[in-house]
Amino acid sequence: MSITRKSHAFILSVRIPLTLADTRQPDAPLVLANPAFEELTGYPLEEVEGHNCRFLQGGIPQPEARSEIRAAIEEEREVQVMLKNRHRDGTVFDNLLFMYPLGEGLFLGSQFRMPATARIDSTIARHQEIVGVANALAEEMAGQRLKINRTSSDAVAQTVRAWMAKGY
Numbered sequence: 001m002s003i004t005r006k007s008h009a010f011i012l013s014v015r016i017p018l019t020l021a022d023t024r025q026p027d028a029p030l031v032l033a034n035p036a037f038e039e040l041t042g043y044p045l046e047e048v049e050g051h052n053c054r055f056l057q058g059g060i061p062q063p064e065a066r067s068e069i070r071a072a073i074e075e076e077r078e079v080q081v082m083l084k085n086r087h088r089d090g091t092v093f094d095n096l097l098f099m100y101p102l103g104e105g106l107f108l109g110s111q112f113r114m115p116a117t118a119r120i121d122s123t124i125a126r127h128q129e130i131v132g133v134a135n136a137l138a139e140e141m142a143g144q145r146l147k148i149n150r151t152s153s154d155a156v157a158q159t160v161r162a163w164m165a166k167g168y
């Protein structure tokens with residue numbers, strides 16, 4: 001599926017980090033990343049386009065999170081996963097990654113840097129924002145609404161609680 005000009009412009013204009021990856025191409029390269037992604041990670045679109053987004057893991061092993069993501073891609077379903085990532089300068093941050101299938105192997109990813117003092121309500125607020133963006137894109141690109149409901153917010157809260165309990 002090609003990205004419409006409208007969707008392309010919309011993704012670039014959104015102020016929360018967004019990435020698009022084509023999981024039907026070999027090694028699921030990024031096809032788009034917006035300025036908010038660059039602001040968060042330090043990587044501009046020109047440097048990341050064509051690369052799998054795992055480069056952000058910077059050699060930190062996290063097999064469970066990775067297999068969770070691979071399963072979601074395989075089954076073309078949404079998922080949110082906590083990852084250890086590195087900014088371009090090498091510093092580590094906790095990235096709550098939200099991923100949504102937009103159809104035909106295209107996935108939307110949104111990166112949320114967990115604040116030093118994690119707050120469930122701010123994470124839920126971000127989640128709501130991402131759901132709005134994902135729904136708008138799904139409608140524009142595939143003419144359908146994503147099936148996102150309260151369960152997703154509960155799952156987000158649970159992910160944050162589990163992360164806080166680990167004392168990261």
Ligand SMILES: Cc1cc2nc3c(=O)[nH]c(=O)nc-3n(C[C@H](O)[C@H](O)[C@H](O)COP(=O)(O)O)c2cc1C
Binds near residue numbers: 023052054057066069
């Ligand atoms: C749209 C999209 C965005 C992604 N964003 C990130 C990210 O911000 N950080 C990260 O560590 N992995 C991210 N990933 C996950 C990796 O690209 C990869 O799918 C994951 O590491 C599991 O595959 P692997 O075991 O082959 O590395 C993203 C994946 C997709 C499809």
